[in-house]
Amino acid sequence: MQTKIWDVRNNVDDLLTYPQVQEIITGFKQDEIIAIPTETVYGLAANALSSTAVDKIFKAKGRPQDNPLIVHIYEKAQIEDFACIPDNKVHQLMDAFWPGPISFILPLQKEVLAPAVTAGLNSVAVRMPSDKVARQILKLTYLPLAAPSANTSGKPSPTTADHVKYDMDGKIYGIVEGFQVEVGIESTVLDCTSYPYKIARPGAITKDDLERIIPACITTANYQSEQPIAPGMKYRHYAPNSPMALVSELTQLQLASNEALIAPRKELSRFNDNVTYALSDTFEDIDGAMHNLYSALREMDQHKEITKIYIADYSHIAGSDALMNRINKATSGK
Numbered sequence: 219m220q221t222k223i224w225d226v227r228n229n230v231d232d233l234l235t236y237p238q239v240q241e242i243i244t245g246f247k248q249d250e251i252i253a254i255p256t257e258t259v260y261g262l263a264a265n266a267l268s269s270t271a272v273d274k275i276f277k278a279k280g281r282p283q284d285n286p287l288i289v290h291i292y293e294k295a296q297i298e299d300f301a302c303i304p305d306n307k308v309h310q311l312m313d314a315f316w317p318g319p320i321s322f323i324l325p326l327q328k329e330v331l332a333p334a335v336t337a338g339l340n341s342v343a344v345r346m347p348s349d350k351v352a353r354q355i356l357k358l359t360y361l362p363l364a365a366p367s368a369n370t371s372g373k374p375s376p377t378t379a380d381h382v383k384y385d386m387d388g389k390i391y392g393i394v395e396g397f398q399v400e401v402g403i404e405s406t407v408l409d410c411t412s413y414p415y416k417i418a419r420p421g422a423i424t425k426d427d428l429e430r431i432i433p434a435c436i437t438t439a440n441y442q443s444e445q446p447i448a449p450g451m452k453y454r455h456y457a458p459n460s461p462m463a464l465v466s467e468l469t470q471l472q473l474a475s476n477e478a479l480i481a482p483r484k485e486l487s488r489f490n491d492n493v494t495y496a497l498s499d500t501f502e503d504i505d506g507a508m509h510n511l512y513s514a515l516r517e518m519d520q521h522k523e524i525t526k527i528y529i530a531d532y533s534h535i536a537g538s539d540a541l542m543n544r545i546n547k548a549t550s551g552k
Contacts, residue, residue, distance in 0.1 A: 227396060280370060318346070404419065
């Protein structure tokens with residue numbers, strides 16, 4: 219299969235000005251899978267109503283069948299076609315944070331989604347992305363689009379179209395090429411099937427953010443689960459090819475010539491003889507570290523001589539939960 223590339227970077231504000239836009243829309247309606255930019259990571263999108271389309275996602279990614287998908291929508295009214303919003307508190311949270319990097323797990327109401335989307339569960343995760351290109355595609359197709367990250371399962375998620383090409387060229391129908399994503403890690407996932415609501419996967423929208431809207435409404439789920447209710451809860455994720463270890467005391471670290479370090483820029487000066495990557499300028503720049511994490515891991519994979527990667531521990535910094543969730547999964551393989 220020859221993967222089509224649609225470079226829409228000059229048409230971000232009005233996708234209808236892109237000459238091949240109809241080819242993209244028709245592809246979705248003909249059950250093809252197409253990678254699209256979102257504000258979190260690039261997603262591998264397909265019609266969530268079609269088993270033919272959704273099965274292609276699992277095949278292209280090598281994704282386990284018990285790992286559910288997130289359904290992306292253009293507007294809240296689409297939810298009533300397949301799920302229900304359990305109470306007014308959930309409405310309030312959606313209105314506060316959508317469009318944006320948060321997915322809500324809701325009770326299924328009608329069995330119209332492809333069964334593989336929910337992995338046999340009686341719930342489904344739903345998101346309304348804020349990325350301009352993603353929103354226009356969702357509006358033009360007016361389909362619920364299932365869209366996990368557009369990478370080989372277990373590997374670092376893609377934050378640029380080039381990352382998608384590296385993993386998916388020849389495996390998928392097409393790639394909509396936008397700019398590098400804004401956030402850089404996957405969405406927060408909030409389980410709203412019971413109360414208090416549970417954060418099933420941390421992301422850029424935090425417990426504190428949510429409780430500013432609805433006080434004392436959030437608890438935290440066990441991210442490791444035998445029956446995952448959301449992506450990122452069970453399987454190996456985000457890992458580079460070389461083994462990676464977390465390091466808390468950088469002042470004590472000694473690197474061999476074939477070892478690399480990912481850390482804040484100000485911590486790298488004494489490692490000039492090694493391969494390094496500045497994850498952020500300082501430890502306090504959590505947003506910068508999240509934005510750069512997957513690019514850093516993918517960059518390390520380009521250095522075949524590296525046999526071990528060390529990555530700085532940001533856990534002492536407030537607001538680092540989502541970043542450390544991804545780092546811990548990449549280092550532990552869980």
